Amino acid sequence: MTDGQRVVEHPTGLRERKKRRTRDALLHAALELFTTQGYEETTVDAIVDAVDVSQRTFFRYFASKEETTFAVQEMVESRFLSELRRRPATESPFEAMRSAVLCAWNSIGEAIEELVTVELHMRTYRMIESTPTLLAAHLRRSIDLENQIAEVIAAREGLDIETDPRPRVAVAAFSGVMRVTGQLWGQGRDTSVDSLRTLTEIYLDHLGAALVGNWHAPVERTAETPHTSAG
Incomplete structure (x- = not known):
């Protein structure tokens, strides 16, 4: 590398880092204001002033306040989809989804911490659940994500998603478990990513038994269920 090349590349790196810092600062300020004074009460002016x-x-x-609200969630979902596309073809659809989400959570904590604290992410999740306009957006985004996952599963299995219901059925069951574990995590005392990963693994591992198993048989647990009561 010549001195001339260093002169050209160095400013570009500085600009990109400055842009990243500005975006991260706006995101952090927005989520702090949303979770302390309310989403509807927070204006874009208040965010930029901060x-x-x-x-x-x-x-x-950001295109809107709503986009900042779901920025971290968007990153988590993108990480999951990337992991799912990399899963080996030998895995069944459910195995692929289970492995993808658990692999994603192995590293997602650090990725979240690069943007916001996990504690702030938790507060944001609770705010979304308690704000009607954001909850509606959350449900809409969940439907869009389910469609994307179903398309990935259909492609993996060489199926026509319009004529074979199995990809959508499998994804609907998987997504239902993910919603339940997210809600339980949001209500709990332990805000760590590890607690969410453990809760997710336990509930996913009970999906098959819940659908087709004998509910009167003893439940076998591979790990201690995290304490999820609010308070």
């Missing part, structure tokens, strides 16, 4: 930038700068990184 970071000391212009509205124009905000809209350079």
Whole structure:
């Protein structure tokens, strides 16, 4: 590498890092304001004032307040889809989804911490669940994600998603478990990513038995269920 090349590349790296810092600062400020004073009560002006930038700068990184609310969740979902596409073809659809979500959670804690604290992510999740407009958006996004997952599963299995119901049925069952574990995690005392991963694994491992098993038989547990009561 020549001196001339270093002069060209160094400013570009600085600009990209500055852009990343600005975006992260806007995201953190937005989520803090949303979770402390309310989503509807927080304006874009309040967010940019907290970071000391212009509205124009905000809209350079985010299309709306709603986009900032779901930015971390979007990252988590993208990580899951990437993991799912990499799963070996020898795995069954459910095995692939289970492995993908658990593998994603192995590293997602650090990725979340690069943007916000896990504690703030937890507060944001609770805010979404308690804010009607955001809950509606959350459900809409969940449907879109389920469709994407079903398309990946159908492609893996060489199926026509329009004529074979199995990809959508499998994804609906999987997504239902994910919603339940997310809600239980959001109500619990342990806000760690490890607690969410453990809870997810336990509930996914009981899906088959819940659908076709004998409910009067003793339940076998591979791990201690985390304490999920609120308080």
